[in-house]
Each structure stands twice: as structure tokens, then as C-alpha cells.
Amino acid sequence: MTIASDIPRITLRPEKQGTFLAHHPWVLVSSLVGRPKNLQTGDVADLVLPDGRFIGRGLFHESSRICLRLYSWDKDAALDDAFWQHKLEQAIALRTELDLDDPHGAARLIYSEGDDLSGLIVDRYGKYIVVQFTAQVIYQRADMILSWLKERLRPAAIQVRVDGRVARAEKMEPQQTWVHGEPPTAPIEIMEHGIRLQLDLNESQKTGYYLDQRDNRHAAAKYLRGRSVLDVCCYLGGFSLAAARAGAGEILALDTSPRAIELARKHAELNGVSNIQFAHGDCFEQLETFVQSQRKFEAIVLDPPRFAGSRRNLNAALQAYHRLNRLAMNLLVPGGILVTCSCSGLVTRDDFRYMLAGAARKARRDLQILEQRGAAPDHPVRLACPETEYLKCFICRVL
Incomplete structure (x- = not known):
């Protein structure tokens, strides 16, 4: 598949190239040659060297310190729904390989940059899912992500969180909302290495535990x-x-x-x-x-x-x-x-x-x-x- 060449380009300072050739996902404004123009938050953009050589493709944020989050180093990749769903599936498959799909346990199903999904954290607590967005550019794709999680994982309920500190940095609104299913009305119970734990997903640090x-x-x-x-x-x-x-x-x-x-x-x-x-x-x-x-x-x-x-x-x-x-x-x-x-x-x-x-x-x-x-x-x-x-x-x- 060949992607149209009209994807906006953002030029990297040549002395910064090592970090991104190694596939670090965060591009700061200070790493760029000038400030990108005519781009809006959520737009797909390519990171290139001054001579035009392609480095990576990501999502632009016009007012965040991290102005570009890179998600692909393939110049032929389209950042469409199929692209994101493939990454989500890869992350879930890893947890299955790790034997972390115990229905009575808890696990981090998606770990942001660790799973090449910068800005997204997904935790499972028994039959409940907690989704934390830490980047506005990913939050803009929340409907697609939540729909996929609902169909793939069949949770009893899904909660969405946006931390206050993150909200300020990413120009978002803080959030802690149940968006699907029947929320728990009491603390839920999970098992951790034979230990019983009760977690109140409506009142907890981080995403629960x-x-x-x-x-x-x-x-x-x-x-x-x-x-x-x-x-x-x-x-x-x-x-x-x-x-x-x-x-x-x-x-x-x-x-x-x-x-x-x-x-x-x-x-x-x-x-x-x-x-x-x-x-x-x-x-x-x-x-x-x-x-x-x-x-x-x-x-x-x-x-x-x-x-x-x-x-x-x-x-x-x-x-x-x-x-x-x-x-x-x-x-x-x-x-x-x-x-x-x-x-x-x-x-x-x-x-x-x-x-x-x-x-x-x-x-x-x-x-x-x-x-x-x-x-x-x-x-x-x-x-x-x-x-x-x-x-x-x-x-x-x-x-």
C-alpha cells in the first residue's frame, strides 16, 4: 500500500536524529526546525530530516510540549482504524502469552509507550476495564478504541479516566466516567498470588491498584x-x-x-x-x-x-x-x-x-x-x- 505524499512534514534538527532513528516516540518542539504551521491537533504528520528523508509517522498536537507522537516507522503505513486495532490486538495477545488472562485477576493490558501506543493505558480488574488516556491525540480516537475493547474483551463495564495533571498538559478535561455496561456498585474483588483484594474503582489511586x-x-x-x-x-x-x-x-x-x-x-x-x-x-x-x-x-x-x-x-x-x-x-x-x-x-x-x-x-x-x-x-x-x-x-x- 502506498500512502499519499501530501501528508504534512515536520522537519527534525539533524543533531536530534539519533533518538528518533532508534524509534523514541516523543518529539518535543525544541527538537524541530521551526514551529509547524497549518496543522491541527490530531493531524497525521511525518517526521523528516532536513534533506527530506523519512523517519516516522505520528499524530500532531499544536499546544503540547510533546508536539508529535510517533506510532509508525513505515512510510507506507496508514494510521487508520485497522492500524490502531492491529496494535491493540498485539498488546492483548502478549498478555495472553504471559498467562495474564485470569478472570479473577488483574493486569495491564496496554502500557502506552511500552506497547507502542503512546497515550493509552488499559487495565483489567476481573470483568471490568479501566481506560486511561494520557494524550489528546489518542483521546480523539476514543470511540473507535472503546468500541474495539468492548467487542474484543466483553467487559461488564468500561471506565474512562483522564488525570487532572495530564488534562492540563494536553489541553483536555479531567474525566472519570463509566461509558459502557453496568458499573460496580460496591468494591470488586480480585486475586493476586493467592491474596484477596477489594478495589473501589470509583475511589482509587492511578487506575485502581x-x-x-x-x-x-x-x-x-x-x-x-x-x-x-x-x-x-x-x-x-x-x-x-x-x-x-x-x-x-x-x-x-x-x-x-x-x-x-x-x-x-x-x-x-x-x-x-x-x-x-x-x-x-x-x-x-x-x-x-x-x-x-x-x-x-x-x-x-x-x-x-x-x-x-x-x-x-x-x-x-x-x-x-x-x-x-x-x-x-x-x-x-x-x-x-x-x-x-x-x-x-x-x-x-x-x-x-x-x-x-x-x-x-x-x-x-x-x-x-x-x-x-x-x-x-x-x-x-x-x-x-x-x-x-x-x-x-x-x-x-x-x-
């Missing part, structure tokens, strides 16, 4: 068997529940949110777990208090929210991670286990490792890294887009 940590919770639990555990930023209690199920000793779970603690406590009751105590408050203050009182733990889990929302916050974020991990190391007995995580995409794996080394020096402790983990496989990392490798989970032994 932190699915990216699913396998890390399970992997960390084996190191926590028989140990006293401090779970910092516990949210709905995932790490604590996995630890308890694996045979951990007494567990103290902390979170700044009283609502999260309430839900985590309910999960402990639901699973018949009685060795978890729950408390809410500022996690840094709690750790400082424990250090002052010389309290000790045999294992600590750190799973804080994202500290680095932008590059200008990166240094402050690394300082916060340093402080949090240093405090944790001071609280661990010799040979204690530290499970430490970062979901800040701007903090690279090397950054995180370097931070841990600095925190260990400051705490005058030696550190052995037992495992370096990332997100679950339904969050595939695309090497051309380092931003897809946002989650770090290090399982360490503190000497």
Missing part, C-alpha cells in the same frame, strides 16, 4: 519470612499481606492516608491475617521517631509515591530517597532486609543505585543487593523509550 508491583510483592515476601517487618507507604497493604502470607513475624504498616490504612486493615481481615498493625502519619517523621527511640526491625519495605514529577525536582527527589533509605538502614538489625522502590521515571536505575550507596555510607552500613527488579511483565520496557523503565525495586541485605 499498583499492578506494576504485583510480582515484586510476591518476590520480596520470601525474604521476609520469620522477620519483623516495617512496611512504609503501604497503600492497600500489598507488601504486608504478601509478607504475612509468606510467614513474616510482626508487621507494622504505615501510610500518610487514613483512608488507605482503613482499606489495608480491611484487606488483612479479608485474608484472615492478624499479625499486621496499622498506623497513619508522615512516614519521614515516623522513621525519625523510631531512630530516636532506637527501635529496630528485621526487614523494611519502602514504596513511596513518586518524588520526581519534573526534571527541576530531580535533585530534591534524590535527596528525599537518600533520607528515607538512610533512616531505614539505621533501623535495621545487621543482616536485615531492605526492599526499596522508586516509581519516579526521571530517577534512573543508576541514579537509584548511586543514591543507595550514598545512603549506606551516611548510615555507616554495608549493603548487599540481592535482586534488582522492575515492573511486572505486563509493563514491558521499550529500549528505545527509557521512560518506560520507571519502576525500580531493589531487594537488599543491610550489614
